[in-house]
Amino acid sequence: xxxxxxxxxxxxxxxxxxxxxxxxxxxxxxxxxxxxxxxxxxxxxxxxxxxxxxxxxxxxxxxxxxxxxxxxxxxxxxxxxxxxxxxxxxxxxxxxxxxxxxxxxxxxxxxxxxxxxxxxxxxxxxxxxxxxxxxxxxxxxxxxxxxxxxxxxxxxxxxxxxxxxxxxxxxxxxxxxxxxxxxxxxxxxxxxxxxxxxxxxxxxxxxxxxxxxxxxxxxxxxxxxxxxxxxxxxxxxxxxxxxxxxxxxxxxxxxxxxxxxxxxxxxxxxxxxxxxxxxxxxxxxxxxxxxxxxxxxxxxxxxxxxxxxxxxxxxxxxxxxxxxxxxxxxxxxxxxxxxxxxxxxxxxxxxxxxxxxxxxxxxxxxxxxxxxxxxxxxxxxxxxxxxxxxxxxxxxxxxxxxxxxxxxxxxxxxxxxxxxxxxxxxxxxxxxxxxxxxxxxxxxxxxxxxxxxxxxxxxxxxxxxxxxxxxxxxxxxxxxxxxxxxxxxxxxxxxxxxxxxxxxxxxxxxxxxxxxxxxxxxxxxxxxxxxxxxxxxxxxxxxxxxxxxxxxxxxxxxxxxxxxxxxxxxxxxxxxxxxxxxxxxxxxxxxxxxxxxxxxxxxxxxxxxxxxxxxxxxxxxxxxxxxxxxxxxxxxxxxxxxxxxxxxxxxxxxxxxxxxxxxxxxxxxxxxxxxxxxxxxxxxxxxxxxxxxxxxxxxxxxxxxxxxxxxxxxxxxxxxxxxxxxx
Amino acid sequence: xxxxxxxxxxxxxxxxxxxxxxxxxxxxxxxxxxxxxxxxxxxxxx
Numbered sequence: 001x002x003x004x005x006x007x008x009x010x011x012x013x014x015x016x017x018x019x020x021x022x023x024x025x026x027x028x029x030x031x032x033x034x035x036x037x038x039x040x041x042x043x044x045x046x047x048x049x050x051x052x053x054x055x056x057x058x059x060x061x062x063x064x065x066x067x068x069x070x071x072x073x074x075x076x077x078x079x080x081x082x083x084x085x086x087x088x089x090x091x092x093x094x095x096x097x098x099x100x101x102x103x104x105x106x107x108x109x110x111x112x113x114x115x116x117x118x119x120x121x122x123x124x125x126x127x128x129x130x131x132x133x134x135x136x137x138x139x140x141x142x143x144x145x146x147x148x149x150x151x152x153x154x155x156x157x158x159x160x161x162x163x164x165x166x167x168x169x170x171x172x173x174x175x176x177x178x179x180x181x182x183x184x185x186x187x188x189x190x191x192x193x194x195x196x197x198x199x200x201x202x203x204x205x206x207x208x209x210x211x212x213x214x215x216x217x218x219x220x221x222x223x224x225x226x227x228x229x230x231x232x233x234x235x236x237x238x239x240x241x242x243x244x245x246x247x248x249x250x251x252x253x254x255x256x257x258x259x260x261x262x263x264x265x266x267x268x269x270x271x272x273x274x275x276x277x278x279x280x281x282x283x284x285x286x287x288x289x290x291x292x293x294x295x296x297x298x299x300x301x302x303x304x305x306x307x308x309x310x311x312x313x314x315x316x317x318x319x320x321x322x323x324x325x326x327x328x329x330x331x332x333x334x335x336x337x338x339x340x341x342x343x344x345x346x347x348x349x350x351x352x353x354x355x356x357x358x359x360x361x362x363x364x365x366x367x368x369x370x371x372x373x374x375x376x377x378x379x380x381x382x383x384x385x386x387x388x389x390x391x392x393x394x395x396x397x398x399x400x401x402x403x404x405x406x407x408x409x410x411x412x413x414x415x416x417x418x419x420x421x422x423x424x425x426x427x428x429x430x431x432x433x434x435x436x437x438x439x440x441x442x443x444x445x446x447x448x449x450x451x452x453x454x455x456x457x458x459x460x461x462x463x464x465x466x467x468x469x470x471x472x473x474x475x476x477x478x479x480x481x482x483x484x485x486x487x488x489x490x491x492x493x494x495x496x497x498x499x500x501x502x503x504x505x506x507x508x509x510x511x512x513x514x515x516x517x518x519x520x521x522x523x524x525x526x527x528x529x530x531x532x533x534x535x536x537x538x539x540x541x542x543x544x545x546x547x548x549x550x551x552x553x554x555x556x557x558x559x560x561x562x563x564x565x566x567x568x569x570x571x572x573x574x575x576x577x578x579x580x581x582x583x584x585x586x587x588x589x590x591x592x593x594x595x596x597x598x599x600x601x602x603x604x605x606x607x608x609x610x611x612x613x614x615x616x617x618x619x620x621x622x623x624x625x626x627x628x629x630x631x632x633x634x635x636x637x638x639x640x641x642x643x644x645x646x647x648x649x650x651x652x653x654x655x656x657x658x659x660x661x662x663x664x665x666x667x668x669x670x671x672x673x674x675x676x677x678x679x680x681x682x683x684x685x686x687x688x689x690x691x692x693x694x695x696x697x698x699x700x701x702x703x704x705x706x707x708x709x710x711x712x713x714x715x716x717x718x719x720x721x722x723x724x725x726x727x
Numbered sequence: 728x729x730x731x732x733x734x735x736x737x738x739x740x741x742x743x744x745x746x747x748x749x750x751x752x753x754x755x756x757x758x759x760x761x762x763x764x765x766x767x768x769x770x771x772x773x
Contacts, residue, residue, distance in 0.1 A: 041766035063763035108753055115753075119746045123739065143728045150735050 017083060017247065018076040019260070020095040028058070030071040031079050034096040038066065047086050057082060067096055092277070110224045113162040117217035120158030121210065124151045128210040141203065148200040148207050155209035159193050162216055165223060179364045187368070188396060189216055195393045206699075208397075222409065248272075248279035251323070261330050270324040272317045280326045281333045284309045287322035288501040290477065291315050299446060299576060301454065301478055301532060304501045304517075318476070320500035337600065359404065359679070367399045374694050391696050398693045398703040403685060403710035407678035410718040415671045418721060422663055423654040425639075431650035433675075434634040435668035437615045441563055441661070442606060442632065444620035445574035445584055447640060450550040451656060452621070454479055454532055456486040458547035468536045468546065470494050471504045471515045479534050480504070480515075482548055503534070511539040530579040557588045559658045564589075566665075569614070573597045573605055575624055602628040619661060621645055636661060670724050678714045685710040 017031060024030045038044055044061040047068065051059035056073035059082075072078055083093050127147045136144065163186065170186040173179055189212050196207035247258045251269040261279045264270065269285065272278050278291075290302040293315050302318055305311060311324060313333035330336065375392035379385060412429030419426050426432070443449050456465075469487035472480035474496040494506040494513070503516015514521035514537040518528075522535030523543045532548040560570055572593035574581045581595035594605070602620075606628050609616050618625070618632035621641035629635035629648040637649035646652050653660035689706050692698050698706075752758065 041763070041769075044763065044766075045770060061763065062760040063766065064760045104759070108758075111753060111758070112750065115746060115749045119742060123742055140728070143731065146731060146735070150739070154739065 017079055017095055021076040021079050024071060028071040028073055029076055029079065030069060031083070032096050033068050033070065033083070033093040035061065035066050035068050035091055035093055037091040038063070043091070046089055047091060050089060051082060051086055054082060054085075059086075068093070107224070107227060110165065110220065110227060113165060114217065114220045114224055116158050117162035117213060117220050120154050120162070121213040121217045123154050124210045124213055127151050131207075136205065144205075145200070145203060148196075151207060151209040152197055152200050155193060155213050156197065158213060159189060159216060162220065163189055165220065166216070179361065184364045184367060185215070185219060191393050191396055195389070198389075211397075264326055264330050266326050266328060268326045270326050272322045272324060274317055274320055276317055278311055278313055278315045278317060278324065280324075280330045281310075281312050281328040282324040282326040284311060285323045285325045287320055289320040289322050290318040290501055292318055306501065319498055334599075363404065367396070370399065370690070370694070371396045378696070391693070394698055394703045395690065395693045398689050398698065398706060399686060403682035403707070403714045404679070406711050406714050407682055408675050410715050411671050411675050411678065411721065414718045414721045415667055419651070419664065419667060422660065424660050424664060425652045427650050427652070431634050432668045432671045434615070435617065435650075435665060436672040438568070438617040438634060438665065438668075440569045440571065440609055440614045440616045442571045442573055442609070442616055442618045442620075442628070443590075444602075444618075444625050445572060445576055445581060446550060447621035448619050448625075448638060449556050449572070449584065449588070449658070450552050452550065452640060454482050454548035454550050456482050456546060457549050458545060460544065460546060464536055464544050466490075466492065467508065467513065467538070468515055468534070471496055471506055471513065474498070475504055479532060479546075479548055483515075483534070483546060508538075513538050530577070530583065552584065552587060553656055553658050555657050555659055559662060560588045560590060562662055571605075571609075573602050573628075575599075599624040599627055603631050606632050617661075617665075620649075636664065667721075670721060674718055674721055678717055681713055681717060682710060685713075 017033075021029050021031050035044075035047070038047075038061075041063060044063055048059050048061055051057055051070065054072075058071045059068060061068045070079065070082060072082060087093060127150055130139070131144065131147055134144075166182045166186045166189070169182040173183055192208045192212040196209050196212070199205075199207050248261050248264060249256055249258050249271040250264070251271055256271060264280045270278075270280060270282060274289065284305050284307050286307055287305075288307075289305050291305045291311060293299055293303050293312075303309075305317075305322060310327075311322075312335065313330060314335040371392045374395045375388050378388035378391055383391075409429065412426075412432060415432055416426045416429070446452055460468075465483065465487050466489060468483050470491040471494060472483040473491055475481075475498060492508065494508050496504050496506045498504055499516065499520070502520040503514055505512065505514045505516075507513065515534060516522075516537075518524065518533065518535055521537035521543060522533070522545065526545065532550075534546045534548070535543045536546065537543045563570060570590050570592065572581065572585060572590045574584075574593070574595055575597055576595060578595040581593060585591070585593050594601075597605070602625065606616055606618060610631075610633065616632045616634075618629050618635045619637065620626075620629055620635070621637050625637070625641075626645045626648040629637060629645060634651075635649045636651040636653060637645050639646065639652050639654045641649070641652075651660075651664055653664070685706070689698070689703075689710075693703060757764075
């Protein structure tokens with residue numbers, strides 16, 4: 001009888017989350033946890049099923065926010081068992097802050113405003129259909145007044161309720177003696193509604209409740225979508241922070257205990273089990289293992305960790321337990337610095353004033369003054385005040401920045417969908433403006449210029465590959481996975497043991513077989529170069545070398561050449577070692593490069609470039625790139641990047657090719673050209689229409705039609721983006 | 728067109744019911760997890 005040892009996932013460290021448990025109204029205890037490691041819905045269902053099968057437990061996973069709410073009857077400590085059970089499935093859980101709730105309630109507020117504005121504009125639209133198509137003769141004053149009143153009753157409360165985002169923003173600006181785009185919008189909506197109410201009261205012929213509510217509805221939709229996009233980016237940064245919450249195990253006076261990560265102090269001895277994330281920066285005091293440093297350095301090949309080695313919070317300990325002497329408290333760790341850098345950079349980005357807002361800064365005061373002057377002049381000329389008000393409102397409507405307000409967003413929408421068809425996701429519209437003025441492009445190496453997946457490149461004997469793959473199948477090391485992927489045939493059955501830090505060993509045909517590092521089982525005398533390697537050592541035979549290389553993306557060299565031909569300065573910043581980086585730049589002809597760069601240094605380098613007046617586009621994929629991405633003028637990342645980096649980037653592109661970088665730049669330049677054309681068109685419209693309105697030649701009806709046609713012209717012009725050849 | 732006198736208020740009441748329904752759904756957290764709920768209906772094992 002053979003004893004089958006199951007392949008177990010590393011045992012979950014016993015964590016105590018009871019300090020995070022909150023009692024619910026129904027007497028149950030509840031925990032909110034951030035879940036790491038879910039790839040898809042089935043992962044969520046596995047967690048839910050496993051937990052809901054326990055007596056008196058209710059678990060619900062939210063796939064959108066990656067959080068789980070776990071509620072149970074019983075002691076607070078029962079939560080620890082339940083979480084341990086779920087951790088055995090292969091996911092990690094950390095207690096989450098409820099900071100996210102503020103953002104969510106703002107989104108809900110906007111949704112409510114949208115619902116009311118939509119309800120109002122839809123219903124008023126029905127009345128408007130009748131009102132605009134009928135004449136007074138066919139409809140009769142009574143019916144017309146009924147419809148006016150019905151529209152008024154719907155519109156006025158709806159505007160008061162749904163206009164709050166704009167009214168409060170406009171009021172805030174006015175209180176500080178500024179104007180922003182929300183001021184004319186609020187004014188136009190209010191005046192149009194007030195004037196329409198006035199016309200209704202005096203049995204007038206035309207009312208404009210439909211314009212008022214429809215404008216509000218469309219603007220609110222735009223605002224909501226914008227907020228959602230920002231919310232996602234913020235959530236990613238918070239998920240990163242929640243990685244630093246949770247608990248860790250320390251050894252104190254020959255006993256082990258768990259404590260919250262934020263309480264870890266320097267000089268403590270941290271125990272890190274295999275599979276566990278390292279909670280604080282420190283130096284290894286005992287144990288030998290492989291450590292996944294990709295979160296910090298971006299390198300896919302794990303680093304060997306031996307006593308004396310410096311390790312950082314966020315790295316994952318892979319093969320064997322380690323003891324680490326902590327050197328920095330967790331909020332001083334490299335990871336915390338990276339998150340802080342990111343947040344600072346994002347705030348800086350928010351201060352970027354878009355072209356549209358700049359124009360609004362001048363345009364709006366002028367428009368208001370103009371309307372006021374018109375009103376007063378007509379009064380002075382002896383006209384009845386109602387007529388003067390009508391003319392002034394017509395001026396305000398006709399100068400209403402609809403075309404101006406559309407000039408930029410409509411181009412952004414067309415550009416977004418154009419880029420989407422080319423497998424690029426544009427996250428913020430104003431990224432296009434920033435991308436168009438770029439004169440320097442900074443690239444990361446691993447995962448950006450290269451594919452980030454080491455491939456077996458030495459032409460080895462097929463038998464050797466089969467044997468190596470059979471051993472490699474038992475390891476998660478990236479080089480093992482490459483060998484495993486390189487072999488399509490059957491594997492031989494071997495009983496494999498993992499030697500932490502060194503490799504894999506097994507017995508095959510009576511001989512001892514090893515697959516691992518050069519120092520352990522390779523040929524020490526063979527010439528050393530910088531290529532990634534593994535050695536296969538069959539007892540009694542000569543060791544065989546496997547060489548791997550991380551291939552450059554297929555069009556990397558061509559892209560660099562094209563970018564240079566457009567007079568863009570190219571820089572390569574990589575965390576990898578100098579010889580490897582040098583080999584890469586030789587292949588693609590980049591002269592300005594630096595190796596062994598930390599995330600902080602990357603951000604500083606970009607800061608220096610910006611201080612010299614350069615406009616920087618950063619292309620990167622690792623967490624170590626996220627602060628640099630956020631601090632560059634505009635950023636792109638491949639879709640293979642981790643979530644946090646994708647969220648820090650302005651554009652995410654799919655696929656193995658780098659050509660999206662150039663396409664995005666061309667699209668951005670064309671978009672800016674079209675935006676400028678749109679501004680010209682809107683101003684032309686204003687310059688012809690406004691004098692006519694001031695002179696009283698234009699009725700509000702004609703003003704509304706003119707406004708709509710100017711908007712249509714701007715939209716049609718934007719659609720031209722689809723027809724331009726952008727290569 | 729006298730029929731409009733009660734048709735219009737009737738239509739508005741129905742529309743307000745719909746709006747109230749939306750507000751209820753929002754309050755009841757129905758929109759909190761669009762991705763999860765979309766996948767949840769495809770589950771077999773409940």
